[in-house]
Amino acid sequence: MPRVHIPAPARDLTGGEVELEVEATSVRRLIGALDERFPGFADRVLEDGELKPGLRVAVDGHVSAMGLLAQLEPDSQVHFLLAIGGG
Numbered sequence: 001m002p003r004v005h006i007p008a009p010a011r012d013l014t015g016g017e018v019e020l021e022v023e024a025t026s027v028r029r030l031i032g033a034l035d036e037r038f039p040g041f042a043d044r045v046l047e048d049g050e051l052k053p054g055l056r057v058a059v060d061g062h063v064s065a066m067g068l069l070a071q072l073e074p075d076s077q078v079h080f081l082l083a084i085g086g087g
Contacts, residue, residue, distance in 0.1 A: 002076040004030060009082070010045070013038040027057050028068040030078060045080060054083035 001021040006014050014020065022037075024030035035042035045055060056063050057070060058079040064070035072078065 001074060002030065002072045002078055004034070004078040005080070007045075007080040007082060010038075010041055010080075013040050013044070025072055026068070027059070027064070027066075027070045027072065027078065030072060031068070056081045056083075 001023050003019055004022050005019050006017055011018065020034075022030050022033045024033050031042050031045060045052060047053070051057065051067055057067060058064070058081055059070050059072065060076055063081065
């Protein structure tokens with residue numbers, strides 16, 4: 001099953017879990033599965049059905065231009081990346 005790294009702002013929903021295995025074939029389905037298991041997860045990462053501004057998804061070490069449509073393999077590693085601002 002794909003492994004997902006839970007972003008710090010959502011760990012309160014997962015009881016502090018940092019990494020989980022989730023059965024899913026796409027990033028969208030992974031978020032849906034996480035939201036079923038941890039209600040409110042989708043609200044943390046989605047806005048109007050798309051990834052929130054400033055949030056990207058890396059699958060197997062590569063930021064995917066496919067976003068929610070990115071396909072996952074059984075051994076995929078998924079990370080949610082938060083943009084860091086500065087000035």
